[in-house]
Amino acid sequence: MAVLEMRSVRKEYRGVVALADVDLRVERGQIVALLGPNGAGKSTAFELLLGLVRATDGEVTVLDLPPGGRVRRHVGAMLQAAGLPGQVTVRELVRLIGRSYPASLPVDEVLERTGLTSRAGRMVTALSGGERQRLQLAMALVGAPDVLLLDEPTAAMDPAARRAFWDRARASVREGATILFATHDLAEAAAAADRIVVLHHGRVVAQATPEELTNHGSRDLEQVFLTLTQATGATPADGGWR
Amino acid sequence: MTARVARSAHATPLLAPPTVRIGTRPNRGHLGLLALAAWTELRASARNVEFAVGAVAIPVLLYVMFALPNPTALEGGTTMRTAMLVSLTAYGVISLAVFTFGEAVAKERGRGWTRTLRATPLPIGIHLLAKTVTAVAHAALIVTAMSLLAATAGGVDLPAGTWIAFGATMLAGVVTFSALGYAIALLARPRAATVISNLVFLPLAFASGFFVPLSELPAPMRSFAPWLPTFHFGQLAYRIVMPPRDIEDLTGITPQSVATHLAWVTVATTTLAGLALLAARRESITRRG
Numbered sequence: 001m002a003v004l005e006m007r008s009v010r011k012e013y014r015g016v017v018a019l020a021d022v023d024l025r026v027e028r029g030q031i032v033a034l035l036g037p038n039g040a041g042k043s044t045a046f047e048l049l050l051g052l053v054r055a056t057d058g059e060v061t062v063l064d065l066p067p068g069g070r071v072r073r074h075v076g077a078m079l080q081a082a083g084l085p086g087q088v089t090v091r092e093l094v095r096l097i098g099r100s101y102p103a104s105l106p107v108d109e110v111l112e113r114t115g116l117t118s119r120a121g122r123m124v125t126a127l128s129g130g131e132r133q134r135l136q137l138a139m140a141l142v143g144a145p146d147v148l149l150l151d152e153p154t155a156a157m158d159p160a161a162r163r164a165f166w167d168r169a170r171a172s173v174r175e176g177a178t179i180l181f182a183t184h185d186l187a188e189a190a191a192a193a194d195r196i197v198v199l200h201h202g203r204v205v206a207q208a209t210p211e212e213l214t215n216h217g218s219r220d221l222e223q224v225f226l227t228l229t230q231a232t233g234a235t236p237a238d239g240g241w242r
Numbered sequence: 243m244t245a246r247v248a249r250s251a252h253a254t255p256l257l258a259p260p261t262v263r264i265g266t267r268p269n270r271g272h273l274g275l276l277a278l279a280a281w282t283e284l285r286a287s288a289r290n291v292e293f294a295v296g297a298v299a300i301p302v303l304l305y306v307m308f309a310l311p312n313p314t315a316l317e318g319g320t321t322m323r324t325a326m327l328v329s330l331t332a333y334g335v336i337s338l339a340v341f342t343f344g345e346a347v348a349k350e351r352g353r354g355w356t357r358t359l360r361a362t363p364l365p366i367g368i369h370l371l372a373k374t375v376t377a378v379a380h381a382a383l384i385v386t387a388m389s390l391l392a393a394t395a396g397g398v399d400l401p402a403g404t405w406i407a408f409g410a411t412m413l414a415g416v417v418t419f420s421a422l423g424y425a426i427a428l429l430a431r432p433r434a435a436t437v438i439s440n441l442v443f444l445p446l447a448f449a450s451g452f453f454v455p456l457s458e459l460p461a462p463m464r465s466f467a468p469w470l471p472t473f474h475f476g477q478l479a480y481r482i483v484m485p486p487r488d489i490e491d492l493t494g495i496t497p498q499s500v501a502t503h504l505a506w507v508t509v510a511t512t513t514l515a516g517l518a519l520l521a522a523r524r525e526s527i528t529r530r531g
Binding site for chain 2: 050051052068072073077079081082083084085086087088092093095096097099100101102103104123136139143
């Protein structure tokens with residue numbers, strides 16, 4: 001079953017093409033990495049899957065339903081540069097978001113898993129950048145959703161925390177979760193994902209397992225990535241966009 | 243470089259998705275979610291001491307400065323201290339509605355919190371309803387503080403039922419005029435919301451006779467007042483504590499029927515609420531951030 005699906009999706013913002021003819025299918029129990037340079041369209045793909053924006057053309061489904069609405073109760077999201085409220089504590093915010101899901105994990109457990117136990121009583125406005133990112137991750141996890149959409153989930157983590165995070169993510173997937181994450185980090189994508197989708201200038205330029213992309217280790221992933229993103233340098237101005 | 247993450251069989255999962263049917267309600271239901279959201283808002287607002295104190299202190303201070311030194315009465319016997327209890331409390335609750343919703347919600351939009359919320363299952367409606375509950379709690383503080391001051395220092399003596407009706411009308415006012423606040427919050431650019439809230443609220447309060455009795459204002463302003471929903475709200479509130487003759491003496495305008503004043507307030511707030519809903523819908527579908 002496709003948990004996340006985009007069919008021939010195009011998204012324009014006032015004439016600027018953010019995504020063009022994107023086909024993406026993520027099956028239940030997979031970890032899929034959305035890899036691409038800045039401006040590749042990763043965040044737009046997340047916004048479409050979350051129902052925050054509508055596709056200009058094409059179809060987007062989450063758990064076979066249009067994104068947003070009731071399906072949000074089955075999706076946990078961590079957005080890039082997401083805004084947070086003022087004057088609430090970390091614990092209050094995680095508890096509130098957890099309560100909005102049909103079932104939620106114990107707040108203290110989520111705070112422990114995201115390294116925020118010592119910050120539980122702190123105001124959200126007093127958190128550092130890294131702590132704010134971990135708070136967003138806690139908000140994504142607390143509802144024990146079927147699907148996790150994570151934009152740069154480990155950017156604020158040290159290597160050990162990152163390793164532990166992906167170990168736990170893998171364990172979650174074994175229990176039925178599905179994860180789509182965006183990253184710039186080639187090594188992380190290769191190490192954590194079952195499949196890598198490379199986006200460049202709003203188009204999918206490659207979609208394969210890490211092994212297929214590197215030809216079972218015989219090619220350097222960084223070189224593969226550079227080749228893919230330099231060889232397909234079409235921009236809207238080139239007229240190569242539909 | 244491409245070594246796979248160790249797939250430890252013993253790692254604790256980040257989450258273990260339960261089997262939940264699509265459409266299942268939030269745990270503890272929507273009312274439970276609203277209760278928690280309102281409690282979280284109340285706690286957050288209690289931390290914003292400047293706002294809470296300001297909201298209560300300004301009408302109280304105005305009453306001390308202008309009502310307490312005024313021992314006069316209107317022709318029908320209603321004291322100016324009673325009349326100003328109504329006008330300054332109305333000023334306080336409408337100010338609360340405009341600034342709680344207009345300014346605070348606009349700030350949340352500017353900060354990106356409403357966008358983040360839209361990516362969670364917490365309905366924006368429940369979030370805004372929780373804010374309304376908080377505003378009603380603040381309004382109750384204003385009404386209590388003003389009533390205590392008027393009854394003690396001001397010697398205002400009203401039957402128990404009148405006090406209750408007055409308080410209920412003021413609480414209804416904060417809910418009603420929250421539509422104006424939402425309209426400002428959702429239609430204005432977040433950075434402009436504070437200025438627009440002031441530009442809308444101060445003339446409304448002044449031209450409705452909340453600061454200075456309308457009878458003392460120039461005739462053009464008096465003729466403009468009946469076009470304002472805040473004026474009609476004031477008329478409804480005056481009705482509770484004084485006879486129509488004193489209302490006319492105070493405002494220089496012949497009071498209309500309760501139904502007419504109610505219709506003005508209802509039509510104005512329904513229109514504003516409709517505009518706010520349209521703006522919210524437009525933003526939720528098309529905008530980023």
